[in-house]
Amino acid sequence: MGAGRVAAGATGGVRSGGMADRPGAEELLALAVDVATEAGQLALRGRAGTVAAESTKSSPTDVVTALDRASEALVAKRLLEARPDDGILGEEGADATGTSGVRWIVDPIDGTVNFLYNLPNWAVSLAAEVDGEVVAGVVYAPALGRTYTALRGAGAALDGTPLRVSAVESLDMALIATGFGYTVERRTAQINVLTRVIPKVRDIRRMGAASLDLCSVAAGTLDGYYERGLKPWDHAAGGLIATEAGAVTGGLDGAPGTEALYIAAPPAIFGFLVDLLAAEPRADRD
Structure with missing residues (x-):
């Protein structure tokens, strides 16, 4: 899809920081969509064959496949070919500081366990950060046939159709998603x-891909989401998409959403969800 269909009225401008060649957000989004689509199609083709866990990270159930690494390698190659002075941060180890003020944050396959089991809820998540602020993001879910996008200040869209969070007004009527870590200690808490x-709450869902949970909040197909243990690549693009669709994102006690806790919900219930999670014993926040 063309990035120009993402959000009507987008200006494409970002803070210049005194650099005349600083790119606009629309330019960054167009590149992100192209690269994420190519990486997603690579993974989708690979999934047609046999996929196995190649290694593990935090625990034996926290898996990495060869296609995770191939997808990230492709993303890094394409981005640095197009913009060699940019930085990049990737889940599978891509890490370059860059000198342009632009940094790309990539999860090459968010929802790897779903991918391993041939469940469709997985995505390539790619965000562009300028001077520490995420200004553009795409979450491409090839097995679902969905491309979620956002530009800061210009809205969010699903395949070009604008997104808006749900109109839920009470927590007891809210469908809330969450996720679990991979260590026994974190899962128990x-x-x-x-x-x-x-x-x-109305009910709970656990679908296994943070970026898509955040996009579902943006689309109003979930009313809220919370999770501990998220890394920047888990929420950079999806968090912008949710925010631009009208969600509030953050942590406890007015803090931003971080690895300690990331919450996203429509304004009417965000505070209630924060209060509910803040009421839990401190040990459960570890």
């Missing part, structure tokens, strides 16, 4: 939280 959250 998260389950303890869940047993106290679930009586207060």
Whole structure:
């Protein structure tokens, strides 16, 4: 899809920082869409064959496939071919500082366990950050046939159609998504939280890809989302998409959303969800 269809009225401008050649957000988004689409199609073709866990990270269940690494390598190659002075941060190890003020944040396959089991809920997530602020993002889910995009200050879209969060007004009527870490200790703490959250909401979903959970909040097909343990590549693009669709994102006590806790929900219920999670014992926040 053309990046020009993403959000009507986008100016394409970002802070110049005194650099005349600083790119516009629309330019960065167009590149992000092209690169994420190419990487997603590479992974989708690879998924037609046999896929196995090649290695693990935080635990034996936290897997990496060869296609995770191939996807990230392709993304890094294409981005640095187009913009050699940019930085890049990737889940599978891509890490370059850059000198342009632009940094790309990539999750080459978000939802690797879903991908491994041939479940369709996985995506390539790619965000462009300028001077530390995410200004453009794409979450491309090839097995679902969906491309979510956003420009800061110019809205979010699904395949060119503008997105808006749900109109839910009470937490007890809200469908909330969450996720779990891969270590026994973190999962145990998260389950303890869940047993106290679930009586207060309509229901809980756990779909296994943070970027797509955030996009679902943006689309109004989920009313809210929270998770501990997210890294920047998990939420950089999806968080911008959710925010530009009208969601509030953050952590506890007015903090921004971080690895400690990331919450996204429409304004009407965001505070209630924060209060519910803040009421949990400190041990459950570790």
